């Protein structure tokens with residue numbers, strides 16, 4: 001396995017990361033996100049599929065999509081997602097992770 | 101004369117620059133500043149004297165205090181200060197500028 | 201492997217757009233004409249991407265994270281950053297593939313650039329491209345050098361960066377033709393008691409040394425005398441990057457005029473890297 | 478001229494504070510004890526300032542301006558950046574004079590650091606200092622290395638930075654005693670399918686090569702095998718900075734234990750720069 005899914009973020013990964021970052025670093029964003037992830041994500045230039053992954057804390061799929069792992073980790077700690085779920089979601093995509 | 105008043109900003113210069121930057125780069129700040137510079141500046145850790153210099157567009161004195169010249173210039177352009185006044189305020193402090 | 205088809209440099213200032221009437225009609229026409237000529241010469245080199253070396257005037261960067269060198273790595277850049285700049289808002293097309301290549305090569309070669317996937321470019325990049333008629337034509341990779349807030353990178357380091365850029369372009373397999381446009385300077389002061397004064401002698405000597413192409417003399421002069429030419433003259437770093445990239449190719453001064461009412465010694469030039477030499 | 482009185486390294490992870498009960502009591506006590514020992518050893522070198530080499534885990538920096546190396550230049554740093562970190566908020570004292578010196582020397586010496594006058598430091602800096610009992614005792618200069626978002630600086634560059642740091646400290650006239658604390662690593666994965674796995678063999682070999690002090694072998698191993706040790710192992714860059722700074726002084730492993738429940742191969746070590754040698 002390789003340490004990183006992408007050598008430099010794609011535009012899509014940029015916007016996933018933008019959400020994961022802003023929610024925990026911009027005044028009022030965590031409250032807005034918690035109140036309604038769908039409303040929070042409405043103006044973000046990401047596909048409905050990717051937005052659903054974010055909303056559903058689909059950690060493994062977001063990892064494969066190039067989300068920065070540190071942002072993903074901090075996001076889930078910040079939302080109080082149980083660690084066992086977090087790790088299980090990642091383990092489930094082991095076969096699809098980048099190798100070589 | 102030297103090109104810069106300070107080799108690295110002092111903490112006071114940092115806060116002057118923070119104001120000059122935020123007013124033109126953060127959502128709603130320009131409106132808040134224009135509505136009441138004193139209210140906008142109330143929470144900033146600067147002395148009453150320095151806050152008055154900012155409020156009064158005392159360009160020359162802010163320059164001597166270490167304000168970044170590009171932030172100072174953009175601030176005054178953004179507030180539509182006439183260029184003749186801007187330059188005159190700077191010329192007036194020529195004798196006190198850093199030399200050598 | 202890409203060719204470095206041309207290297208160009210031009211001054212920039214927001215007042216060219218904001219206060220066009222501050223100078224005589226003859227001066228204004230001359231400057232605008234010369235920008236169009238530079239644009240035509242650059243376009244004639246048929247670049248697929250232009251690396252624009254300029255500086256961020258503290259719009260994208262602040263004292264909480266001020267990079268010495270930052271490489272833009274986006275497919276599109278909004279502009280301008282200045283809400284008060286008299287220009288129509290439009291996006292500049294990026295070339296993120298070339299950005300990624302230059303960034304990766306820089307890190308491998310012992311340089312320490314920051315990178316950015318989201319920049320709203322300011323007049324430093326925008327003004328010369330607009331006046332040259334290129335802002336809607338070319339794809340760009342912006343490289344932003346700290347010329348605006350001490351401590352600044354050394355003049356020597358900028359020349360090294362330029363030499364590196366030449367190598368990085370030539371090892372790129374993603375396209376065939378890359379040009380460089382450096383912007384900024386020459387002598388001017390921004391918001392200092394000298395604002396409006398221009399050190400023409402500095403400018404003439406700097407341009408002479410670029411033509412002479414003696415790196416040691418050039419660096420010595422730039423380092424020792426920049427304080428006599430104004431804080432805006434710190435932007436000669438961008439010219440030195442271009443000069444380093446053009447390594448030994450003929451420098452040609454296109455235009456120079458000190459325009460006090462625009463606060464700036466305005467120069468335009470090119471290095472003939474694309475010619476057989 | 479300051480002395481580099483000691484160089485130390487320790488792993489960091491937020492779970493040591495957030496999930497203390499995730500591991501056996503014996504493991505937790507051992508780790509906490511060893512951090513206190515490291516803190517005592519560091520304090521015994523009587524540093525006036527500690528340069529803390531760590532990485533920002535994307536709290537202060539983002540993809541819009543991601544520095545390869547950033548030098549903190551403030552008199553005080555709020556912490557922690559993580560609203561969810563189980564630690565009491567408190568400010569860390571800075572040493573802006575030493576920061577300014579290191580920054581200036583770096584630019585002169587052909588390095589390209591960003592600088593920051595406003596950082597809210599995260600667990601990378603805070604956790605080891607808190608566990609070592611030093612977070613309210615020492616003044617610090619944080620140096621933040623990009624270990625968290627490719628493209629990353631090379632392992633070789635980090636060693637060069639370390640060598641530079643040693644020179645910069647020794648040319649500083651503002652105080653007499655400076656120590657270095659590098660934090661991060663060793664083998665671990667953060668938010669990857671391998672999370673919780675630890676490559677103990679990688680860690681043992683990396684530690685062996687630090688002790689052996691053969692730069693070429695060390696860099697070769699770090700570069701070629703880091704992908705087998707996890708994305709968190711990219712933080713060995715911080716250890717390589719420390720190793721470069723300690724240049725040839727004896728390395729001593731204080732503690733190593735792979736703690737799967739804390740997801741991390743936890744190591745602590747020092748280089749004896751302060752001893753006569």
Ligand SMILES: [Fe+3]
Pocket residue numbers: 212213257324384385432435
């Ligand atoms: Fe400029």
Ligand SMILES: [Fe+3]
Pocket residue numbers: 489490532534601661662709712
């Ligand atoms: Fe870490």
